[in-house]
Amino acid sequence: GENVEQHPSTLSVQEGDSAVIKCTYSDSASNYFPWYKQELGKRPQLIIDIRSNVGEKKDQRIAVTLNKTAKHFSLHITETQPEDSAVYFCAASYPGDQAGTALIFGKGTTLSVSS
Amino acid sequence: DSGVTQTPKHLITATGQRVTLRCSPRSGDLSVYWYQQSLDQGLQFLIQYYNGEERAKGNILERFSAQQFPDLHSELNLSSLELGDSALYFCASSVDQAIGNTIYFGEGSWLTVV
Numbered sequence: 001g002e003n004v005e006q007h008p009s010t011l012s013v014q015e016g017d018s019a020v021i022k023c024t025y026s027d028s029a030s031n032y033f034p035w036y037k038q039e040l041g042k043r044p045q046l047i048i049d050i051r052s053n054v055g056e057k058k059d060q061r062i063a064v065t066l067n068k069t070a071k072h073f074s075l076h077i078t079e080t081q082p083e084d085s086a087v088y089f090c091a092a093s094y095p096g097d098q099a100g101t102a103l104i105f106g107k108g109t110t111l112s113v114s115s
Numbered sequence: 116d117s118g119v120t121q122t123p124k125h126l127i128t129a130t131g132q133r134v135t136l137r138c139s140p141r142s143g144d145l146s147v148y149w150y151q152q153s154l155d156q157g158l159q160f161l162i163q164y165y166n167g168e169e170r171a172k173g174n175i176l177e178r179f180s181a182q183q184f185p186d187l188h189s190e191l192n193l194s195s196l197e198l199g200d201s202a203l204y205f206c207a208s209s210v211d212q213a214i215g216n217t218i219y220f221g222e223g224s225w226l227t228v229v
Contacts, residue, residue, distance in 0.1 A: 105157055
């Protein structure tokens with residue numbers, strides 16, 4: 001089955017700096033890679049996603065890149081703000097045995113942005 | 116508000132007991148997913164249902180079972196509970212099971228086993 005590795009587990013940056021979180025996946029059949037943000041005590045929420053036919057996608061201060069050959073994708077946050085502090089999860093689509101689809105998540109990165 | 120409703124929000128029970136967690140997906144969503152979140156394991160995929168049928172299975176223990184009913188709500192049954200089952204259980208839903216559809220999470224059910 002799919003396995004998603006995420007690094008680093010914690011990341012501390014100064015306000016205004018950039019933050020990069022990296023993930024690798026194992027199943028070459030995966031073709032959808034979303035990123036979720038989870039604030040303390042709340043539900044995970046989708047912030048950006050990318051499909052396998054696209055190498056890069058950007059939405060204001062966040063961007064995601066995908067290297068299918070290397071099975072690697074990354075989240076980039078520029079001009080970080082204190083409200084960016086949260087746990088970020090990467091995920092890869094899981095082609096289930098019974099024609100289902102689900103997301104397999106990395107273990108998360110705790111981002112702390114200090115002002 | 117994601118539109119995914121989970122009950123109860125908090126539950127405390129003893130080891131060996133059985134509990135049922137309930138989930139109502141967003142209106143119109145046919146696919147339901149269950150995830151377990153613990154401090155050291157992140158978000159673990161348990162199981163997916165689509166329109167009443169099981170479609171994908173993750174790391175779900177044999178003591179756990181789930182189903183999706185004709186009205187599309189879903190229940191996760193946890194039995195013979197152990198201390199290690201204490202976790203936040205999320206239900207999520209998507210419109211169908213096509214890859215790339217956004218999966219929306221509920222607020223979760225906090226389970227504490229004592």
